[in-house]
Amino acid sequence: MEKEFVVIGLGRFGGSIVRELNALGVDVMAIDNDEARVNEYADIATHAVIADTTDEAVLKSLGIRNFDHVIVAIGDNIQASILTTLILKDLGVKTVTTKAQNDYHAKVLNKIGADTVVHPERDMGRRIAHNLASASVLDYLELSDQYSIVEIRAGETLQGNTILDLDVRANYGLNIIAVKRGKEILVSPDPYEVIERGDILIVIGHDNDLNRFEKKIAND
Template structure:
């Protein structure tokens, strides 16, 4: 499903960051927050920004929340407000609801409410930083599930000048290089004859264990 309109409840650092990026990507964004200063700061950035209490059903109805494709509850300092706003968005029939959780318990409550996606910004960032600290070639990674991951890896000196058939990550480790980001552009679904260079970035998909084994082999 392609989403075109987003409503973001809570314009703190997390909510405003999402809003700015969505605007950069060309989407329409309504921001809602009780803090007048935050709303004023984002009023020239988002499509619309309003001062309102998103824990009141009549308020969400008045701003047309039910007409948005996706609702993001980015409230972090008030768990009760986060839960209430989430329930109201679900009851109003917003197609997809994403919510920030500040703890595992908060996340479990949101899950029971029926949130489509729960985000743990601090926890997830901590996990990413830890992986990057112990894996010098790792730029970023996305956890697709508890088992599968997509990782961005710098091409180290030991792989520079080698073709994918020589590297053979699928045959040796079970993971696949699905794209190569080169300074001149990205190669999607590279062939066995494509050659890696030192400044390239490999996009690798596989199980966590397969990718860890591949990282270990190129990190020696």
């Protein structure tokens, strides 16, 4: 059976999730307490509902516990975000993902049982900073508070070296888990694979080690 989703909060973040889920052909209920926002998504979401999600009786009436995954994307009301998340978990919703405004908000959400806490503004800020700091960094994905995956385009510093020559594991504590070369993807690449200019290296490791490696190739 296909999963059914609920998105609570139809600001930029929540609205973009609704649009993407709709594009993927997934059933999604969109909820907000703002009538204008709900009307905006009436023809995009499977169901669009005006509701106060801090009211347990309202969530029960919507049959919220029958949905597989609820995304709490409430943007500007931390109290409503926390209370909504708490009620959802108390009602037995299997998976709740909640947007955090700051680190303190995230700590509270983790304590009350949110399954996943996301920091879209912070994470996007980090990605942009990495992209600006080095023209070679194409993308940056945070895995945890300390570990990330980075896509790095091979320039002059890296080209002509084998993966063994670079020895990023010994020198930086990093692992090259794949190399993208045009349409080809080399997973767990051979250590004797020669890196070509324009190759995209997918590197995983501790943020401090990734930062050191990025500095080495920053001028490529």
